[in-house]
Amino acid sequence: MSNITILCVEDEAEIRALLVEELEDAGFKTLQAANGREGLETILAKWPDIVICDVTMPEMDGHELLAEIQLNHPELSNVPFIFLTALADKENMILGLQSGAADYLTKPIDFDILLAKVTGCITRIENDKKTGRAF
C-alpha cells in the first residue's frame, strides 16, 4: 500500500466515485471534494500529495481553486495539480497549464493514462524529496 494521498475534486458524484475506486484499486489513499471550495478546505487541512481536479464546478471552479493556491498558499503550489475535465477546448487547456497545472486531461479518460500521469508526478515528488528541493 502506497502512502501517497490523492485528492479528487469533482462535482459529478458518479465520476468521482469511479475515480476513487480506480485510484484505491491502484493502491493510493484518496480524499474527495464535490467542488472547488471543498477542495481548497481539504487541501489546506490534509495536504494531499496530488490533486486531480475538474474545471466546471459550482461555488468555486478548478481554475479559481488553482489560482487561489498559487496566490495565497504558495507553500502548497508544489503539490502536483492535474486537471481532469470535459472542457476540451484550447483556451481552457492553455489557461489551466499557464496557471501551473502539472497536466490537463480531458474526459472521457483512459485510466491507464491517468495512472501513468499520477506515477510520473510521484517520481518527481520522490526525486525532489531526495534532492531536498521540496518541502
Next chain:
Amino acid sequence: MLGLNQSVVGNVPCLGLAGNEILRLGYSDQILAQIIPKILRVIVETASLELQPKGALYLKNVASDDIKLAGLYNLEWSQIDPSLQLGLEFHLEQNCEAETDRILVPVISDLDQTIGTLVFYKSCAGPYAHSEALAALVREVAFVVCAKLKQECDQPAPQHMLAEQSAKNDDKTILHDSLHELLRTTVDNFPGGICVLSSDLTVIMVNKRLYEILDLPETTFPVGCNFADILRFYARRGEYGQGDVEELAQIRIRHAKQFIEDTFDRETASGLFLEVRTTPLASGGCMVSYLDITARKKAEKELLQHRDRLEGLVTSRTSEVEQQARKLKRLLVRERQVNKQMSQFVATASHELRTPLAIIDGAAQRLARTKSEVTPDFISGKVDRIRGSVSRMVELMESFLAFGRLEQGLLDIKPEALSISDLIRHCVADQLKVRPSHEINLDIDELPSLIMADRSALQQVFNNLLSNAIKYAPNSPEIFLRGWCENNKVYVSVRDQGLGIDADDLPKLFERYFRARSSCGIAGTGIGLNLVQQIVKLHGGAITVQSEIDQGTVFTVELPNFVNAPTRCKIPAIEIA
C-alpha cells in the same frame, strides 16, 4: 524661315490709316510719345515676343516722303539704330551676335500704299511662332486707335477747331478733348446706365441706357437736372416701397451725398434687378452706374432653389442612409450575439455529452480492471451507471433534436389523452436513476386523471425542470413536485432549495442560450428552459418562475385542464432572436 507672309501683312491696313491720321493731324512728338508706346506695348506684350519685348513704329510722311520715328516701347530714342534700313516688305532679320531678332511689318494705308513700318524686337534668335496672334492683335489695336482718330477727323467744326487749335500746339486742350471724347465713347457704349453727378448732385453726364434701364423720361430729366429729383420721381412711383415720398427720397439723397464707394443690388418696381455702383470722383461728386443683372439674379435664384432642393434631398437621403446604417448595426450586433451564443452552445453541448460519456467509459474500464473479486453487485452497480448515463445522453440528444425542430419551426405537438400523474411519476423515476443524489417529494393527488397533451414533449418539460432542480441545488437534496387544479387549469410546480437566481436574471431566464449568473460552474447549454417554455406555450399554457438567491427556485407550469386542441398543431418558424 519667317512665319509671317504677305496675306498677314495685308491684314493690318488700319494701323496705316491710324498713322496717316496721326501725321495729318500733325500731332507733336510729345503726344505721339504718349499714345504710340501704349499701342506698341499692347501689341508687343500680348504677341508673346518673349522676354522684355521692344518695339517701334516708323511712319512715312506722305507729303515729304521722309520716314519718321512715330513711337517707341521699351526703347530709348538713343537706342535706335540710325542705320536701320526700313524694308517695305515683311521680313525677319536675325542678328545672331546680338541675340536679337527684328520683325519688320509694313504699314499699309487704305489706298494700299506702304506708309510706314512697325519694328518689333524679340530677344531670341529663331523662327517666330506667334505670327497669327501678332497679326490679329495688330489689327485689333490698330482698329481701336484708328476708329478714335477717324471719329476725331469726322467731327464737325468745333472738333476741327480743336484740331486746328492743336495745330497751334495747344497740346493740353487736344489731350483733354481727346480724353473727353474717349470717355464719351466709353460711357455711351457702356452696357449699363451711367450718370455722373457733381457735388451738388447735378447730373453732368448720362448715357441713353440710363433712361432705358431706369425707365425715366429723358425729356424730364436731361443733363443738368438734379439727381434728387430723379430719386423723388422714383419714390413717387413706388420704387422704394410704401411711405412718405419725401422721406423715402431723402434717405436716398443723403446716401448719394455721402459720395462713397458703394455697391448694392436693387429690385425695381418693374421687376428688374439692378446692380448699383457709386464711385466718388476726385473733383467731388460721383459716378453712378446701373447694371441690369436680372438674368444673373434669376440664375442665382434658380441656383439657390436648386441648391436648397439638393440640400433637402441630401439631408433626407442622409437620414435614410443613417437610419439604415443604424438598423444594419443593430442587426449585426444581434447576429454577432446569436453567433456567439451558437458557438457557446456547441462548446457547452460537447461538454454536456462528455460527462455521461466519461461515466460510461469509466464504468466500463472499471468492470475490466477491477482487482477485487467481481461480485454481481459490482457488475449491476456499473451497469446501472452506464445505463443511467446513456439515458442522460438520450435525454440530452432528444432535447437537442427538439430544439433543432423548434428552430426550424418543425416541432409538432400531437396531443393525446394521457394521465399526467403517470407521466410525472415516470419522469421522476428516470431522474432518480440518473441522479440518485437527490430525493423528490411528490404531491400530485389533486391532478386530474387525464389531460390532452403531447407525451414526449411533456416528458421533456418535466425532465428538464427536475434535472435543473437537482443540478442547481447540489447541496440541498430535497426537491418538491406538487400538482393541483384551479379555475379549470392544471398546475404543476417544481421547487428546489438550491442556489436561486438573481432577480435581474429572471426576465431573461427563458431566452435561448441564456444562462443565469448563479449557474456559473454548473454545466448546461442554455436551451432547456427555452424549450420548456415553447412546449408549454404550444399546449396553450404558461410557465412562471419565482426565485431567491440561496433560498431556491420554483417553476410553475400552467396547462389547460382538457385541451380540445386539434390532433396536430404546427407552429411557424420562430424568428431567430
